[in-house]
Amino acid sequence: MTYENKNKPLDKKERIKIPRQEMPTQDPKERIKNFREVPYGLTPELAMMEARRCLACPKPLCMSGCPVEVNIPEFIRLVTEGKFVEAAKVIKKTNALPAICGRVCPQEEQCEKVCIMTKKYGAIAVGNLERFVADYERTQGKIEIPKLPPSTGKKVAVVGAGPAGLTVAADLAMLGHKVVIFEALHKPGGVLIYGIPEFRLPKAIVKSEVEYLQKMGVEVHTSFVVGKLDTVDELFEQGFDAVFIGTGAGLPNFMKIEGENLNGIYSANEFLTRSNLMAAYDFPNMDTPIFVGENVAVLGGGNTAMDSVRTSLRLGAKNAYIVYRRSHTEMPARTEEIHHAEQEGVQFMFLTNPVKYIGDENGWVKAMECIKMELGEPDSSGRRRPVEIPGSNFVLPVDTVVVAVGNSSNPLIPQTTPGLKANKWGNIEVDPNTQMSSRPGVFAGGDIVTGGATVILAAGAGKVAARAIHKYVMGIPFDEPKVEAVKSAAK
Amino acid sequence: MFRILDKRELCEKVQQFRIEAPHIVQKAKAGQFVILRKDDSGERVPMSIGGLDKKNGILTVVIQEVGKTSGAINRMEIGDQLADVVGPLGIPTRVEKFGHCICIGGGVGVPPIYPIAQALRAAGNQVTTIIGARSKNLLIFEDELASTSDRLLISTDDGSYGTHGFVTTILQKLINDGEEIDMVISIGPVPMMKAVVNTTRAPKIKTYVSLNPIMVDGTGMCGACRVTVGGKTRFACVDGPDFDGHEVDFDEMTKRMKMYTRYEKVAYERFLEGECRLAKKAEELH
Numbered sequence: 001m002t003y004e005n006k007n008k009p010l011d012k013k014e015r016i017k018i019p020r021q022e023m024p025t026q027d028p029k030e031r032i033k034n035f036r037e038v039p040y041g042l043t044p045e046l047a048m049m050e051a052r053r054c055l056a057c058p059k060p061l062c063m064s065g066c067p068v069e070v071n072i073p074e075f076i077r078l079v080t081e082g083k084f085v086e087a088a089k090v091i092k093k094t095n096a097l098p099a100i101c102g103r104v105c106p107q108e109e110q111c112e113k114v115c116i117m118t119k120k121y122g123a124i125a126v127g128n129l130e131r132f133v134a135d136y137e138r139t140q141g142k143i144e145i146p147k148l149p150p151s152t153g154k155k156v157a158v159v160g161a162g163p164a165g166l167t168v169a170a171d172l173a174m175l176g177h178k179v180v181i182f183e184a185l186h187k188p189g190g191v192l193i194y195g196i197p198e199f200r201l202p203k204a205i206v207k208s209e210v211e212y213l214q215k216m217g218v219e220v221h222t223s224f225v226v227g228k229l230d231t232v233d234e235l236f237e238q239g240f241d242a243v244f245i246g247t248g249a250g251l252p253n254f255m256k257i258e259g260e261n262l263n264g265i266y267s268a269n270e271f272l273t274r275s276n277l278m279a280a281y282d283f284p285n286m287d288t289p290i291f292v293g294e295n296v297a298v299l300g301g302g303n304t305a306m307d308s309v310r311t312s313l314r315l316g317a318k319n320a321y322i323v324y325r326r327s328h329t330e331m332p333a334r335t336e337e338i339h340h341a342e343q344e345g346v347q348f349m350f351l352t353n354p355v356k357y358i359g360d361e362n363g364w365v366k367a368m369e370c371i372k373m374e375l376g377e378p379d380s381s382g383r384r385r386p387v388e389i390p391g392s393n394f395v396l397p398v399d400t401v402v403v404a405v406g407n408s409s410n411p412l413i414p415q416t417t418p419g420l421k422a423n424k425w426g427n428i429e430v431d432p433n434t435q436m437s438s439r440p441g442v443f444a445g446g447d448i449v450t451g452g453a454t455v456i457l458a459a460g461a462g463k464v465a466a467r468a469i470h471k472y473v474m475g476i477p478f479d480e481p482k483v484e485a486v487k488s489a490a491k
Numbered sequence: 492m493f494r495i496l497d498k499r500e501l502c503e504k505v506q507q508f509r510i511e512a513p514h515i516v517q518k519a520k521a522g523q524f525v526i527l528r529k530d531d532s533g534e535r536v537p538m539s540i541g542g543l544d545k546k547n548g549i550l551t552v553v554i555q556e557v558g559k560t561s562g563a564i565n566r567m568e569i570g571d572q573l574a575d576v577v578g579p580l581g582i583p584t585r586v587e588k589f590g591h592c593i594c595i596g597g598g599v600g601v602p603p604i605y606p607i608a609q610a611l612r613a614a615g616n617q618v619t620t621i622i623g624a625r626s627k628n629l630l631i632f633e634d635e636l637a638s639t640s641d642r643l644l645i646s647t648d649d650g651s652y653g654t655h656g657f658v659t660t661i662l663q664k665l666i667n668d669g670e671e672i673d674m675v676i677s678i679g680p681v682p683m684m685k686a687v688v689n690t691t692r693a694p695k696i697k698t699y700v701s702l703n704p705i706m707v708d709g710t711g712m713c714g715a716c717r718v719t720v721g722g723k724t725r726f727a728c729v730d731g732p733d734f735d736g737h738e739v740d741f742d743e744m745t746k747r748m749k750m751y752t753r754y755e756k757v758a759y760e761r762f763l764e765g766e767c768r769l770a771k772k773a774e775e776l777h
Contacts, residue, residue: 184710186528186535186575194708223577225710229518251726252714261724261743263750267714273707278534284761287534287560288707289754363746410711411729 007080010052020122021050028343032313035198035281038340042125042132044084051079053117054124061114062126067460068095068167072111072126079129088137091130092146096170096213097163097459099138099205100192102131104303105456106334138208145215149176154473157182157240159226159413162190163455164246164446166213167462168469173216175470180240182224185277190248191447191455194277195269197307199314200337203276227412232420232442241473244465245428245437245444249452250410254403255299259357264291264365268304268404275311293399294318297368299354300404301331303454306341308402313344317400320346325353325373325386351375351386355393357401367397406452417442427451434468434478435461443469493573496549501631504556505599506565507541513548515578521610522584522603522701522733525550526709528575529564536560537706537728539678540579541602542635550576553602553631559758580709581732584699586610590673593665594620594640595658595687597679601632603701604678609639616673617641621661623683627652659686672696677736681745688736700736702727704744705751719743 023039023046025031031038042050054076062072070091078087091098105127107113112123137143154177158165161183169179187193189206214220226232232243252267254260271290274280278288292315298308301324313320322341324331327350331338342348351373358367372392375384409426421429421438428444430437435445445461447453471478497509515525519540526535542551556562567573584607592611596604601622612618620640624630625648637643644661645653654661658679665672675698677687684700691698704727707713711729718727719740725731 184577185708186577194712223575225577225580228579228710229514249712251711251729254714254717254724256724261717261719261747263747270707270713270715273713278707279532283754284758286532287758289751289758291750291754362749363743412711 007048007052012055015053015055016117016121018049018053020053020125021046021128023128028340028345031199032310032344035314037202038199041135042128044082044136047079047084047129047132048082050125051076051129053121054080055116057116061116062111062124065110065112065114067110067456068101068463070095070111070130075133076124076126076129079133084133084136085140085142087133088142089144091133094463095167095459097166097209098130099134100163100201100209101456101459102127102129102134103201103205104192104196104454106454108335110456138205143208143212145212146174148174148216151178152176152474154178154241155180155239156469156473157226157235157243158246159232159243160184160190160246160248160446160448161188161210161220161222162246162248162446162458163192164248164458164462164465165190165244166210167459168244168246168443168445168466169213169218170216171463171466172469173213173218175466177470177473178217178219180219180221182226183220183222184225184247186223187277188220188222190246194273195249195304195307196455197272197276197311199310200307225412227416232413232417232439236441242441242443242469244462244469245413245442245448246446246458246462247410247413247448248458249407249447250426251408252403253406253408255354255405257354257356259359259365260403262357262359262365263363264293264399265357265401265403268298268300268308268402269407271308271402272304272311275315281311281315290315291400292317295321295396295398296400296402297321297323297354297396297398298402298404299323300406301326301333302404302406302452303333303337304452305402305404306333306337308404309346310337310341310344312400312402313346321396321398322346322348323352323354323368323370323396324348324350326383327351327375330383349396353386353388358395365398365401367395368401369393369395407447409448409451413448425451433464435465436468436472441472493576495567495569495571495573498567498569501553502629504565505553505629505631506556507551507553507602508564508567509544510550510552510573510576511548512550512576512578515576516543516545516548516550519543519550519579520583521586521606523579523581524703524709524732525552525576525578526580526706527552527564527573528577529560529567530574533563533574534560535575535577535707535709537580537703537709539600539603539701539703540606541632543606551602553599555599558755559762562759562762577709580728582730584610584676584701584733586614588615589697590616591671592616592618593662593672593675594618595622595662595675595677595679595683596620596632596636597623597658597683598629599631600677600679600683600701601636604676605632605635605639607676607678608636612639612641619644619665621646621658623647623658623679625649657686658683659690662687662690666690666694666696675699675736676701676733681741681748684736684739685741688739688741692737698736699733700739701732702734702739702744703732704747718747
């Protein structure tokens with residue numbers, strides 16, 4: 001089906017004259033009272049207008065910036081022609097989760113960063129277009145299951161139904177392998193379900209993308225904790241030819257400062273899991289409660305911190321602070337999330353670090369002592385190291401704190417899989433060319449390998465793993481390594 | 492999937508369920524726990540394992556009604572199914588030949604002592620079990636524990652049965668009598684566990700406690716279940732549930748367990764009101 005295309009062809013000069021098309025969004029004053037998605041998405045007209053800005057470079061840079069190798073110029077060309085469903089199919093050839101990636105990828109760090117238009121005219125809105133075509137395909141009921149090759153008779157177990165695991169499952173199913181996903185939580189999706197809030201990624205979309213995989217023959221077992229119920233070795237004994245481990249983020253990091261176990265202090269994992277997976281924002285209709293006071297401080301500057309602080313506003317916080325030890329420039333969160341948080345009235349306290357919590361007689365946090373920081377010399381991450389300014393301590397009254405300073409690894413699989421090498425942080429060591437671990441046939445990817453990272457990096461690792469798993473189970477030798485095998489990414 | 496095969500009231504507000512969960516039962520060991528979810532709107536609640544019927548794949552849990560979730564589960568009937576039973580979670584209780592072990596259970600902490608006493612005895616230990624309740628009619632699992640212990644001692648707060656006093660009254664007497672005790676494990680309300688470790692601290696008896704703090708995922712992700720042990724933050728779901736009792740900060744744990752009291756009250760009242768309305772409606776219909 002082709003959307004009616006009344007547009008005339010444009011030359012290059014005309015194309016660059018078109019401004020970047022913005023997605024209409026919910027009014028900040030309204031949206032902090034609900035959990036509905038913030039952007040409404042592009043309309044077909046806006047999408048076609050935006051797509052027409054693409055210069056169709058003979059040597060497109062955008063593709064090199066995409067961890068999952070989406071054929072960006074081709075899908076954008078189809079959008080200019082109004083062929084939205086066809087465009088979605090092009091994306092789905094390499095990315096099974098377009099409606100998700102269109103929403104949560106840091107495009108400004110990837111495809112849009114290297115777009116030839118970026119510097120002078122603003123990048124083509126690749127992410128918004130990806131999201132648009134995926135939504136169009138879904139809402140028009142045009143999702144079709146691709147033709148699958150005949151079964152190879154090989155079986156692969158995927159541990160964890162997050163972005164890494166879902167990508168592995170999709171790619172292997174497309175190659176004719178039987179895939180069974182084992183998910184510890186009661187719903188598949190991993191961080192897409194428990195972590196990322198509804199207002200940024202509606203859960204119905206995750207559900208739909210998982211159902212797409214199920215229609216491709218992928219089996220999903222929920223509430224199945226590998227390592228406790230069956231171990232990796234037992235999965236092999238049951239006839240699986242390879243196992244992929246994508247168990248994601250593990251235990252939350254805390255800052256190890258005084259008073260951290262006072263009531264009212266959450267890890268971001270817990271805070272978001274209560275609100276998202278358990279839908280505690282709908283208490284008491286839902287049984288899981290969540291406490292949000294009037295003054296909420298969220299520690300950290302990443303996407304998880306933005307998700308937490310924006311959730312707290314929607315749950316009634318009067319003052320919602322981001323407390324971050326570096327400055328605005330160093331914040332690792334997506335630009336769009338920071339922008340949305342600012343619009344919604346989040347108060348940013350940069351160059352500030354908590355030193356201890358002060359509790360009341362019942363064990364509830366009532367204040368946080370902070371110290372001001374300044375930026376010193378660059379550290380190993382290349383960012384300027386924050387240094388405390390002596391004597392700059394001050395007290396911030398807070399009744400809720402969300403600690404969003406990263407995760408360490410989940411110990412369940414390394415503990416119960418003999419011969420599986422993990423580094424000192426508990427992250428599984430893999431060969432980056434194949435994502436294969438020290439155990440032949442055991443592959444891993446996503447946060448369990450890299451420590452806390454992004455959805456798309458996990459999906460990218462899933463793609464590399466799927467390719468290697470295919471070779472492994474089919475007895476095809478791996479390619480010569482492109483990258484020198486190094487230990488899993490440093491923290 | 493997780494069908495209730497049998498249900499029995501052990502005492503007021505305490506129900507014993509036998510649940511079909513063959514895979515979990517096959518893997519579970521004494522001291523581990525499961526997470527239950529009643530239905531799609533339900534919360535994830537950690538529950539101790541009160542028995543493992545390995546032959547038939549049946550899991551026993553004993554639930555005391557203290558709020559909405561426990562109340563709603565306790566009203567489920569034989570043949571009903573739980574949305575989820577996740578497990579076995581946590582590290583099993585350390586079972587080896589210690590010599591003379593004392594297993595102490597209080598309240599609904601009594602049932603999980605049963606598989607532990609069984610395992611310790613099977614490992615060649617001499618097992619003394621002490622169980623306590625406020626009153627004789629609230630005492631549960633007496634027969635089960637009598638059958639798996641070399642000696643079963645009972646206390647009631649009101650003196651209606653066994654020794655008048657607490658489980659620690661009995662424990663203190665055993666210590667005073669000069670009994671050789673190589674290990675103590677205790678499961679029950681926090682004040683009871685705290686009293687037990689205070690009793691064994693001076694004579695330096697190795698004492699394990701099985702903690703049941705608030706959890707959400709229970710698989711090492713959310714960090715809700717953090718407890719301070721030996722001055723360090725530990726996670727009961729993956730580092731526990733058993734910890735060296737002499738190292739646990741029980742006062743902090745007590746406060747943390749009250750984090751949602753206000754919400755629990757709202758949910759429970761609403762639940763009971765709903766039940767009242769239903770009962771009235773049923774009456775009107777008749």
